[in-house]
Amino acid sequence: MTDTDRTPITRAFCAEADAQDPLAGLRDEFLLPEGLVYLDGNSLGARPKGALERAAAVIEREWGHDLIASWNTHDWFELPKRIGAKIGRLIGGERGGCVVSDTTSINLFKVLAAALKIQDQAAPERRVIVSERENFPTDLYMVEGLAKLLDRGYELRLVDEDLPLSEALREDVAVLLLTHVNYRTGALWDMAAETRRAHEAGALVLWDLCHSVGAVPVRVSEADADFAIGCTYKYLNGGPGSPAFVWVHERHQAAAEQPLSGWWGHASPFDMAVAFEPAPGIDRFLTGTQPIVSLAMTEVGVDLALSVDDRALREKSLALTTLFMRLVDQRLAHHDLTLITPEDPERRGSHVSYRHPEGYAVMQALIANGVVGDYREPEVLRFGITPLYVGFLDVWDAVETLRWVLDEEVWRAPEFQTRGAVT
């Protein structure tokens, strides 16, 4: 810590930071309950003001009035591609194509199958998928499901404290699957460096952007990534369970074969042909009919993200996560909080996580007192910082509430001890 870090931070300092914040006005684009400090946008983004209006237009005018004609007149057919193209811009994907469809898990299956097929033709001896033990579990489950289905000796090799990535990338590796920002710790991979290293080892690279897109600048083309997937309901504020995206580098599009080959991915879906013929380009990664209301709302959140320079957003995100860490250092040092998020800004995403032995109860007490973060096994308190709508005073209030919960042992109340389902 430098001397500057030791200067006590005051509430007035945070208020001044908000006043100076060039992005502060974006908060007005969201409807958040009065008085709530919402630090869980990394799990479910907040509601943009335009979301209800968009949904109502789809339900009343498009579905209700124009009915089936809306597939053409309201461009329902184009939605996955139109919103996908916007996300493609957000993630710096100019050297590839992007569509919005289905879920992150399903999209992972599509691109992993495509990647394994490409490798199988070029280097059939490569039968290993490398990922992290600490990756978001559903990513690992989908790999497991595909490997089991294929039943051709594919195996998952997990990087952990005993096996660094550099050692895991042997010549038997077909695909490296990494999540850009770790869901628990908030640790950020250097996408360009890891992609380069994997390519040098002969592996294709698939990035899961769920915890970075919308909060951390992503440059998939610059990093030369092969495939990317991600969700739209976290930092992109698309609404609960809004459809996910999939991006594929142009060099793979002609060869990419994905097995979930439904009508929407057909070259001529309305010819009603018996045989499947994949659409050219990224469109072949579409499968079945999409949930139009949820899909249309996604665009509202994506448009908001596109309206901001992502470097300015990153600057604010880092200022906020740094502020959080410093306040905890300065004001909560006497408590048993262990920071598990990298202090190095180059290695940090947009949330801050601490372990605390009573993490579950502490988070319940925080939530009951208007500070919404979340809890993740084991013992982890997560505080998500969505720079679009979180301010410096929010961070101050969150840390002060945490201090009170710990100082006064508010978390000991029985109602905070009961375990329920956790999101």
Next chain:
Amino acid sequence: MTDTDRTPITRAFCAEADAQDPLAGLRDEFLLPEGLVYLDGNSLGARPKGALERAAAVIEREWGHDLIASWNTHDWFELPKRIGAKIGRLIGGERGGCVVSDTTSINLFKVLAAALKIQDQAAPERRVIVSERENFPTDLYMVEGLAKLLDRGYELRLVDEDLPLSEALREDVAVLLLTHVNYRTGALWDMAAETRRAHEAGALVLWDLCHSVGAVPVRVSEADADFAIGCTYKYLNGGPGSPAFVWVHERHQAAAEQPLSGWWGHASPFDMAVAFEPAPGIDRFLTGTQPIVSLAMTEVGVDLALSVDDRALREKSLALTTLFMRLVDQRLAHHDLTLITPEDPERRGSHVSYRHPEGYAVMQALIANGVVGDYREPEVLRFGITPLYVGFLDVWDAVETLRWVLDEEVWRAPEFQTRGAVT
């Protein structure tokens, strides 16, 4: 045709039939544009009155106000199971489980993979999936995608005029995949008889209910079906692209392994375990995070369908489709319309289709004049009869408009000749 069929049907007769219709009041549960005869509910169901209210509640109160807590407090976790259980009742699925999730195409992939695996363990020599050449193409595409991915000699055998189903069901058949009601002709399979025949041949049976559920009584348990899938946006009026369902007979649930094994299908999703462990029962057919707004709206349509005795609904549906056919016989016999829907009510679903050499232009002219059916290659005019909201006068008006379009050759206008995307 009997003598009765020759008695000229009048507009007054249709008005009287509406007046006597015990289900006529259900029309009030839907918001349809004034003056429109909507006969495309077999492609996109109409908007129930409660849909916008439900969506607004999810967007404003659940997402907007309660945010992440809604996963528990508003039962988002339970939605796929709760709505699935209701659909399970609708399809007579008491001997199995049902969940709502993803798309019909994706769900087909899940259950077909599970079925092939079950067969592979019991009878590995069975490597054929039998379906119909006239099946809805995306079903065939999904089979093709899975067979290609597996690359273990699976092949698709298509029943057509040269190959009847009885001959196709040889001892090499693993799975029979049929769509209960054909999307183009409206022909209805006898589910119990075909399932029995396929079981006798050693095949498992997977039924696609997209064009029957909500309009034709379905009894999957009684028919002893193995698997069923279907959509909710046609006769169930769930909204554009509302999520699909999947039903699995209880005898397969313990053994069923589906490869799209995402977090929502895990036995303990919040333990964040590295390895996948399938949830017991039908829940293992869930995969990733679902589009909650579209999903929640689905329930409004499903509840409406559940509020009606499906035998009464069937009676009305048959009365309407029969009326359509008789009116065409009586009033349009001088035109080149070829009925392709079975006249036998036992073999008829809930839509009526005719071929006409100028089918495309004729349908465009009908739509422009307030009668919305749809067009399907080749030359097919489809008129969907959703008995929940279509009445006898609607059918009269539709046939009269069709007569006018043909008598006056309205379809010759250039604006009806231009081909656009077709839904």
